[in-house]
Amino acid sequence: MSSSDRWENVLAKIKNLLPESEGFECYPFRVGTYNDAVSTHFKLDYDERTMAVLILSTPKMFEGGFKKWLRSKKLPGESLDNFSEKVLNPLQDYMTDTFDDVVKKFSEESFIEVIHDFDLTPTRRPKILMCTCGHIAGAAFYLRPQMVSNVPNEIESLFPQKPEKSIIGVSLHPNFGGHFAFRAVFVFKDVKLPETFVEEVPKNPLEGKSEMEELLILFNLHWRDGRFRDCGDPVEKYSDLQLEYFSKPPEQRWEMIKHWFD
Structure with a gap:
């Protein structure tokens, strides 16, 4: 499989695993494009052609995928009080659980680092600048x-x-304004984007x-x-x-x- 076919297949698979109907959107970008836009503290230690995919949630997520996941986690007969004590951070847990499942689905074909929007470095800096990712990937x-x-x-x-x-x-966001959220960046460590790849240009809705x-x-x-x-x-x-x-x-x-x- 050529590098061109591979990245397109990877993107198609992740879009299938995180569909728009469940409240997700996926935007590919080149790690080098991100690194060129940020200071040394925030650069990612990967080859500049490494493929990354930004994941954001849309208004559909809350009463779509999130509601369905949360209801599936409650045991039959379990009281809501007990359930709420067990699931202290419902939305964060949903994202972590969902993205872990995606990584498992890719385990035999690609190595992935998942950087969540809430991940920090030991010095309390964000591990990645999500707004910058959103802009350079053409998402927002x-x-x-x-x-x-x-x-x-x-x-x-x-x-x-x-x-x-x-x-x-x-x-x-061009369609959702501020009614969306950046959730994670998936870095596909062994997938390279072709030289011809160009990120989308973000639309300014103002x-x-x-x-x-x-x-x-x-x-x-x-x-x-x-x-x-x-x-x-x-x-x-x-x-x-x-x-x-x-x-x-x-x-x-x-x-x-x-x-x-x-």
């Missing part, structure tokens, strides 16, 4: 403050009040500087209320239940979904 447009202005004081003057932390960027300024303000000052998610006119959004679930502290989330087990 990564709006950074310097795209609005390279003058720090000018950026800060846009804000009606000073943010608690440094002003940071935010990613928008029109003009004023919309970019609005997004930065909403995300940095008001991220808890979720209004930033609606920037870019998304065609599909999180359900009210999903939004409420994500807005609650972990200990209050089970109350939101207890009816799934009736």
Whole structure:
């Protein structure tokens, strides 16, 4: 099998294992493209042509794959209180379990490193910069403050009040706006992308500087209320239940979904 056929077959298989109907999207990119976009601290120690695939979740995931998985884990007759004590981080456990299954399905044909969105280095840095991956893979447009202005004081003057932390960027999906999440990057250690491979170009769903300024303000000052998610006119959004679930502290989330087990 040629290297061209192999990477395409690998991508087709992972898309089949993590289908859009279950709330996933998969975007291939070259490790070298990512490494060129980040500082030394965040570079991945692989050949530049090594194939990586970014996995993100869409609005369908919550009441699709996640709900189905969670219900399958509860034993017959088991009380919800006991079940909730056993599954302390439902969404994180779902992603870990699902991605572990994918790795097992590839065990005889490829070596995979899975880097989750929550993985940190021993020095507490993110193991990978997901927003950068999303941008270079063409999955979501990564709006950074310097795209609005390279003058720090000018950026800060846009804000009606000073943010608690440094002003940071935010990613928008062309179809889902902010109603999505980066979940993991799969690095296929022994799969090389051909020289002719080119990543998709991310689509900017915002029109003009004023919309970019609005997004930065909403995300940095008001991220808890979720209004930033609606920037870019998304065609599909999180359900009210999903939004409420994500807005609650972990200990209050089970109350939101207890009816799934009736």
